[in-house]
Amino acid sequence: MGVLKRLFKKVLxxxxxxxxxxxIHGCQEMGIKTVAVYxxxxxxxxxxxxxDETVNLGDPTPSESYLNISxxxxxxxxxxxxxxxxxxxxxxxxxxxxxxxxxxGIKFIGPSAKVIAMMGDKIAxxxxxxxxxxxxxxxxxxxxxxxxxxxxxxxxxxxxxxVKAAAGGGGKGMRIVxxxxxxxxxxxxAKRESKSAFGNDTVFLERYLDKPRxxxxxxxADEHGNVIHLFERECSIQRxxxxxxxxxxxxxxxxxxxxxxxxxxxKAAQTVGYxxxxxxxxxxxxxxxxxxxxxxxxxxxxHPITEMTTGIDLVKWQLRIADGQQxxxxxxxxxxxxxxxxxxxxxxxPSNGFxxxxxxxxxxxxxxxxxxRNDSGIETGMKITPYYDPMLAKLAVSSxxxxxxxxxxxxxxxxxxxxxxxxNIPFLKKVLEHKEFRNGNITTHFIDxxxxxxxxxxxxxxxxxxxxxAVFDSMHSKREEYVRFKEADPHSPWKHVGRWRMGAGV
Amino acid sequence: MFINYEHNNHVYNxxxxxxxxxxxxxxxxxxxxxxxxxxxPGALKIKLGDRVIKSVITEGDKEKFVxxxxxxxxxxxxxxxxxxxxxxxxxxxxxxxxxGKIVSIKVKNGDNVKTGDVIMVIEAMKMEYLIRAPYxxxxxxxxxxxxxxxxxxxxxxxxxxxxxxx
Numbered sequence: 001m002g003v004l005k006r007l008f009k010k011v012l013x014x015x016x017x018x019x020x021x022x023x024i025h026g027c028q029e030m031g032i033k034t035v036a037v038y039x040x041x042x043x044x045x046x047x048x049x050x051x052d053e054t055v056n057l058g059d060p061t062p063s064e065s066y067l068n069i070s071x072x073x074x075x076x077x078x079x080x081x082x083x084x085x086x087x088x089x090x091x092x093x094x095x096x097x098x099x100x101x102x103x104x105g106i107k108f109i110g111p112s113a114k115v116i117a118m119m120g121d122k123i124a125x126x127x128x129x130x131x132x133x134x135x136x137x138x139x140x141x142x143x144x145x146x147x148x149x150x151x152x153x154x155x156x157x158x159x160x161x162x163v164k165a166a167a168g169g170g171g172k173g174m175r176i177v178x179x180x181x182x183x184x185x186x187x188x189x190a191k192r193e194s195k196s197a198f199g200n201d202t203v204f205l206e207r208y209l210d211k212p213r214x215x216x217x218x219x220x221a222d223e224h225g226n227v228i229h230l231f232e233r234e235c236s237i238q239r240x241x242x243x244x245x246x247x248x249x250x251x252x253x254x255x256x257x258x259x260x261x262x263x264x265x266x267k268a269a270q271t272v273g274y275x276x277x278x279x280x281x282x283x284x285x286x287x288x289x290x291x292x293x294x295x296x297x298x299x300x301x302x303h304p305i306t307e308m309t310t311g312i313d314l315v316k317w318q319l320r321i322a323d324g325q326q327x328x329x330x331x332x333x334x335x336x337x338x339x340x341x342x343x344x345x346x347x348x349x350p351s352n353g354f355x356x357x358x359x360x361x362x363x364x365x366x367x368x369x370x371x372x373r374n375d376s377g378i379e380t381g382m383k384i385t386p387y388y389d390p391m392l393a394k395l396a397v398s399s400x401x402x403x404x405x406x407x408x409x410x411x412x413x414x415x416x417x418x419x420x421x422x423x424n425i426p427f428l429k430k431v432l433e434h435k436e437f438r439n440g441n442i443t444t445h446f447i448d449x450x451x452x453x454x455x456x457x458x459x460x461x462x463x464x465x466x467x468x469x470a471v472f473d474s475m476h477s478k479r480e481e482y483v484r485f486k487e488a489d490p491h492s493p494w495k496h497v498g499r500w501r502m503g504a505g506v
Numbered sequence: 507m508f509i510n511y512e513h514n515n516h517v518y519n520x521x522x523x524x525x526x527x528x529x530x531x532x533x534x535x536x537x538x539x540x541x542x543x544x545x546x547p548g549a550l551k552i553k554l555g556d557r558v559i560k561s562v563i564t565e566g567d568k569e570k571f572v573x574x575x576x577x578x579x580x581x582x583x584x585x586x587x588x589x590x591x592x593x594x595x596x597x598x599x600x601x602x603x604x605x606g607k608i609v610s611i612k613v614k615n616g617d618n619v620k621t622g623d624v625i626m627v628i629e630a631m632k633m634e635y636l637i638r639a640p641y642x643x644x645x646x647x648x649x650x651x652x653x654x655x656x657x658x659x660x661x662x663x664x665x666x667x668x669x670x671x672x
Contacts (some may be wrong), residue, residue: 008657034509050518051561083562186598191543259571297660359565360566362564362565362566362571363548363562363564363571363573365549365562384509390616413576414575414576415560415576416576417562417573418578419562419564419571419573419578420566420571422578423606425576425577425578426576426577454547460513460514460516461513461516461518461572461579461581462574462577463533463534463581464559464561464574464575465540465561465572465574465577465579465581466511466518466520466531466533466561466565467540467552467554468550468552468559468561468574469509469511469520469534469536469563469570469572469581470509470520470522470529470531470533471522471529471531471540471550472509472544472548472563472582473509473522473543474522474523474524474529475524475544478651
């Protein structure tokens with residue numbers, strides 16, 4: 001440690017959209033110069049306009065721009081940036097990136113390449129955690145794939161049991177086994193399906209969780225061995241494994257469970273020598289058992305709700321930690337206040353299978369409401385292209401209680417104007433309005449259970465829209481009038497009815 | 507002012523009249539009297555009885571977008587009357603701009619009319635629409651009689667042009 005080092009003078013942000021904007025704000029508040037990188041289609045985007053310096057990466061294809069390690073390293077060198085913040089997505093969890101940074105003497109704002117690589121191997125990560133005493137879902141991920149071995153391991157794990165194709169995805173090669181008698185048949189059919197779908201019949205066995213919730217813990221770890229957690233985030237509301245609504249505290253959490261899970265999260269981070277901000281993801285079952293799933297070795301999309309309830313700025317701590325400073329926050333001094341929810345606003349069309357929606361943003365107008373935070377990468381006049389993730393912004397609200405946060409969020413979404421590109425806002429509102437959501441009865445199956453085939457009812461234009469259009473067009477029309485009110489006063493000027501001209505433009 | 511909006515392949519007929527900041531809107535057989543102001547460009551505050559409608563409207567390249575209560579609708583204005591300017595023939599198919607009841611027919615077959623003469627009065631949503639001759643012409647055929655129901659787009663009378671170019 002020794003002499004207190006000065007903070008970085010210049011940081012390059014290797015990302016785009018709302019997260020690049022958020023990181024640039026954090027740097028600028030600390031007096032750090034910022035460098036934005038951008039592809040051609042992002043010229044003039046908010047993150048580019050906000051940064052002190054910019055480097056054009058050219059070709060918008062991700063592999064030629066935001067995923068191109070050598071271009072980004074070269075950009076950092078060309079402007080003399082001392083550190084790179086990767087944001088999330090793109091290169092954030094690619095261990096080659098921090099390696100390339102350190103090879104060129106640039107500080108990577110995140111954990112080491114070694115830790116990222118270790119956590120990137122999901123099975124190895126679980127084994128490491130299991131050895132350290134962090135609960136993992138009981139399972140078998142062994143190489144011996146003969147039926148007697150699998151059946152024996154399955155019985156050890158207990159029922160209900162999930163048979164999963166090692167190469168699986170999309171539910172293919174997946175079987176739920178409720179009792180011992182079904183296991184052999186389930187293994188055989190999962191293997192057959194997996195073989196034909198993926199050309200590989202290796203299967204895993206895992207305990208099947210009833211009423212599973214996805215609850216994660218935010219951790220901060222400095223480079224001097226200090227690790228704290230900043231409580232949980234409930235992220236069970238997911239559509240096709242994509243989180244859409246996150247909140248904290250979790251409706252399922254009790255002080256005892258929080259204590260246990262928080263300790264497990266800190267233990268997980270310590271076990272691997274984690275540094276910087278990270279998130280330990282757990283599953284919780286219907287009986288409040290929790291299991292380590294994986295560790296996200298980066299700043300999470302949903303970090304604002306933690307910031308809103310703890311008052312701690314995660315991006316600033318990322319910068320301080322990367323700068324070698326000590327965590328001055330002590331676990332016993334930390335507490336959460338109130339409740340926060342975040343909704344992810346995506347450019348996708350709920351009435352068209354949630355396909356990404358592209359086009360020109362004709363108007364973006366965000367409500368200015370107390371305790372509402374809008375992390376946004378968009379503005380009026382911007383073009384939404386098909387090159388990148390369709391997430392436009394994150395809207396987060398905080399209040400005293402969960403019920404208030406839900407009401408506040410519904411109102412904020414109802415006033416969040418995005419015109420020109422279809423968004424998922426109506427869908428988010430429907431989820432928030434759902435009785436079971438309000439009751440806190442949420443699991444990772446929530447969307448499948450209640451919104452599986454949901455689509456916007458084609459109820460046509462509501463009368464409020466028709467009235468609005470008519471008023472707007474009347475206001476902005478200079479045309480003569482050509483109808484009259486039947487009961488109008490005979491002396492009214494409205495009696496003087498103009499001509500109806502056929503084929504005239506309205 | 508008569509407007510047709512198209513949304514999801516459905517056409518909405520609306521009539522709107524303005525008197526200062528008051529607007530009289532006829533839509534779906536209901537009359538709405540509202541008070542409205544544009545509080546900033548495209549943002550409307552509309553008072554309808556004890557209710558306030560807040561909406562935002564913006565024009566895209568091809569359509570208009572209306573934002574009401576978190577929902578967004580894209581609409582197009584449509585011409586149902588068809589363009590006569592390109593019609594080379596002397597016949598004008600004078601389509602009704604609205605569905606309603608024919609309360610009065612001012613011409614009969616064979617009549618000569620001058621531009622602007624009232625041909626027919628159609629009542630819809632408590633308002634009267636005057637169908638006027640768009641050019642000097644001779645009525646070839648009146649397609650309806652008084653008290654008939656006429657649908658949007660139906661031809662009121664066949665009118666043959668008797669312009670100087672003949």
